[in-house]
Amino acid sequence: MPPMTQQNPHTSLPFMKMHGLGNDFVVIDARVRTHELSAKLVTAIGNRHCGVGFDQLAEITLRAGTPHLTFYNSDGSTSAACGNATRCIARYLMDESGATDLTLTTDRGTLPTIDAGNGLVSVNMGHPQLNWDEIPLAQDVDTLALPIDGAPSATGMGNPHCTFFVPDAEAINLAARGADMEHHPLYPQRTNVQFASVVGKDHLRMRVWERGVGVTLASGSSSCATAVSAARRGLTGRSVQIDLDGGTLHIDWKDDGVWMTGGTSYVFDGAFTANWLRANS
Missing domain, CATH: 3.10.310.10 (Diaminopimelate Epimerase; Chain A, domain 1)
Structure with missing residues (x-):
């Protein structure tokens, strides 16, 4: 041999x-x-x-x-x-x-x-995309409150996002709801899905389902999209702390774009x- x-x-x-x-x-x-x-x-x-x-x-x-x-x-x-x-x-x-x-x-x-x-x-992750055709969505709808149960917001950060604001992000069945929403017909390129709750002044708790991946411990673009959506809805200011399953990010939506800071x-x-x-x- x-x-x-x-x-x-x-x-x-x-x-x-x-x-x-x-x-x-x-x-x-x-x-x-x-x-x-x-x-x-x-x-x-x-x-x-x-x-x-x-x-x-x-x-x-x-x-x-x-x-x-x-x-x-x-x-x-x-x-x-x-x-x-x-x-x-x-x-x-x-x-x-x-x-x-x-x-x-x-x-x-x-x-x-x-x-x-x-x-x-x-x-600096750049300016958010807020128009329906930039995100992109399949039709012209209000991106701040989509015609979907729960009225989530749609945001583009170079990839599409769907953000739900809920009383308790911990209580969400993330695997089931994320998988279902990723393929919603309103999102022709599929979407990242976030569930966020307000826990204090300019302070959010968020959990993430990423398109093409599944449940993740954190997502930077998702955090940026959620911060933008929260500010647009008047839930927070434009500078927020976001606590994810894997740790904390700080997001600051400035005039020159959305800045994200973390380890x-x-x-x-x-x-x-x-x-x-x-x-x-």
Whole structure:
């Protein structure tokens, strides 16, 4: 019997595992080494038993010398925005360069980021999309109170959102209601779903169902959408604290866009073996 050939797994495609408040990501720095990310491969990486597992996968490339982020959901679909992943990657790139601020681009647009001190990172997620056709919705309706039981609000943050304000977010069957609302016919591109309750002055408790993912411990774009909706309804001011299952974010809807601030965590490095990539590409 011929001797087995030992393969160094680190000769293939490296990746990083990060999270923001338990909202977890696989990050591939394609400036270093790249691989075609088909929907099949993304789904395989996202499998928490046979792959790595993530809420979103983010790929870093360069466009005109500026870091560009592309986001994938765990079902293989893409998303134009992912606020917590953007903050995690901003921290990684600032640590790499020694900068205290930098600009990233995404399919959502150009996103300024800053080191907010005390281990926190802030990102400007841009102006919210409030018109029905920008979000997008299937028809022209009042985005502040949709013609859906519970009168949720619709907001676009580069991805669509549906926010319900309820007496007690803890009491919601998130898995059942989130899965049902994600595919509501009013949202042709599906939607993220949030359930939020007011717990104090400028203070919200929120739980999240992400389209293409499911229940997540946190979501940055969802937090931004919920803060915007709460301010539009007069439930809060434009600067709020949002407590999620995984921790706390601070959202400030300013004249130049919606700023989100919170912690990040760079957990570990790894690498996909060539054999595994071939089998799943």
